[in-house]
Amino acid sequence: MSVNIELVKEISLNYRGMVNETIVIDHVFIDSRNEVVNGLFIPIVGERFDGHSFIKDALKKGAVASLWEEGKSLPEDLDKNFPIFYVKDTLKALEDLAKKYLQLVAPKVIGVTGSNGKTSTKDLIDAVLSTTFKTHKTAGNYNNHIGLPLTILAMPNDCEVAILEMGMNHFGEISFLSKIAEPNLAIITNIGESHIEQLGSREGISKAKLEIVDGLRKDGILIIDGDEPLLNFTQNFKILKCGYDDHNDFQITNVGQTADETNFMINDKHTFKLRLLGKHNIKNSTYAIAVGKYLGLNEHTIQIGLASCVLTGMRMEKKQGVNGSTIINDAYNSSPTSMKAAIETIKQLENFNKRILVLGDMYELGKDEEMLHRSVADAISTPITHVFTIGELGKWIAEALLEQNNDKIEISSYKHKDELKENLLPLLDHGSIVLIKASRGMKLETIAKDLYS
Known part of the structure; x- marks a missing residue:
């Protein structure tokens, strides 16, 4: 990636130091322990720490510029030429910078949420789409209010499809992430019991997951687990349903499994094979098939992608x-x-x-x-x-x-x-x-x- 210094200027109140168009930013980072090259350091303020305290460490690790909360004192011995961009709130500035960078690169955006299977579905979609497009996906579990903006800011300038995982613990979090990402396609993998302690019931979980439509573009498509009654609703945008029941747009049929391979059909027409175990992974792969078809891929190309998929570790x-x-x-x-x-x-x-x-x-x-x-x-x-x-x-x-x-x-x-x-x-x-x-x-x-x- 390479964030144009003009974008940083746009989200800042003012700045000091040697700020000019020759500054190259290849990385955005918040952890001063990470080694980077041409990094923009964003000091986040947490309950038990203040990233501003580590500006000199970040400089040693490769920072070429930093955001800075207005009103906080700079270290007296900090090089006067080092570029500092003042903002009201560094976390809000991280989010604003990510949104502007996403708009600049303008990839197709796929948002993925759900109680289970988010990461597996993300990996399957990436495997399918990377056969044809330049893709970028959430790394690890960088799926919260800090991780999602950092994922966006790590995106290559030539990215064509961004696959963004969205996690949550409480109401409002998915809505917030969706409004940053503004997905073209939004996927809800399922409704389980994860975070029921905070959300009260599976109905509450469903309501929280459905917040992903809050940032969905007007011409966007929602892809859902069609076997889940809690997702049986109507909206003003197009909905594609995936699952085992016969009312689904992408119905899974003729399933066969061994310890080495899973095979199944979609709508009794097209056969697909996976090197993954579990009916839940078949459904996850069906979301990838639906996304692939929406973006114009044929069944043969989709199968090549599915066959190449390696899930993030410790998932079946x-x-x-x-x-x-x-x-x-x-x-x-x-x-x-x-x-x-x-x-x-x-x-x-x-x-x-x-x-x-x-x-x-x-x-x-x-x-x-x-x-x-x-x-x-x-x-x-x-x-x-x-x-x-x-x-x-x-x-x-x-x-x-x-x-x-x-x-x-x-x-x-x-x-x-x-x-x-x-x-x-x-x-x-x-x-x-x-x-x-x-x-x-x-x-x-x-x-x-x-x-x-």
Whole structure:
């Protein structure tokens, strides 16, 4: 990327130092520990820190200019020629700069939100569209009020399609992000239980996710999970529905899965293949298919993109385990909906005589957290053979299973990961598949790594 210095002038009140058109800004950064070349430093003020305190560190790391909150004192020994652009609020200035840069580059913008599957859907869309266009996507989980502007400002000048993930914890956040991005296409992957503690109900979650239309352009299109009743509504813009039910515009049919490949059809006409597991990833890929078709790609090109997709780590990530076993690391995050979907995937895979679940705590579920954990047991039945739970909340899954009195499944609960691994390892052989899933805070990837061959 290269942000024109004139854009920085536009969002500033005034400036000092050697400011001229020869200043080149190749990076915008907020962390003074990051090494950059030709960087614009934006000091953010947080509850426990003030980025203005680190201006000299940023200078050493490659800053060639900085924004600065009006009224704050500059270090006395700061080079008088160093360009400083004064603004009322550095966070607001970051957002304004991102919006102006986005308008200047003018790519097609695709906004992606949802309770689960945002990152996977973003990766799938990028894989499909990068066959034809110069794309740019959200890195990692840079999907909030700071991450989204930084993602935009990292976009190459020749970007043709920007794929922007939008996350949230509270009402109003998606609306705010959507108004910065002004998407041509907006996608709601699903409505789950994530952040139900803050939003009160799945209806509240649906309302919050639908805020993505607040910045949708007048000729924009909303793409939704057509199987979700909470998204059954009418608006003044075009809506495309994706899913398994027969009323969907992109209906998924004829699904087949192995441990190595998933294949399915859209509207009984076109066959697609994925190197990914899970019916939820089929639906995520359908959003990518819908976007590809909207932007003029044919089915062959879309398939090439889907086949090349590699998801961001710890999302149904398949690895070979010890003694020839198969490990599915889905430990990045979890909700009851996504946990049940992952369990269904393990149940459907053939040629495994031991299907083992390692399930942990799920956070931010509010007052119904026990009921929601216990509801996961409804998805657990043969051919699942073993269930290991870990954590104070995860044990509710085991308790609900034991109450069902299914003596065909071996069930055990643990407080400590080492004890769990000690009892799990002897079960692993070429006929074993293990699913590992919990909320991010449980860090169950530490278990997964010890099971890899």
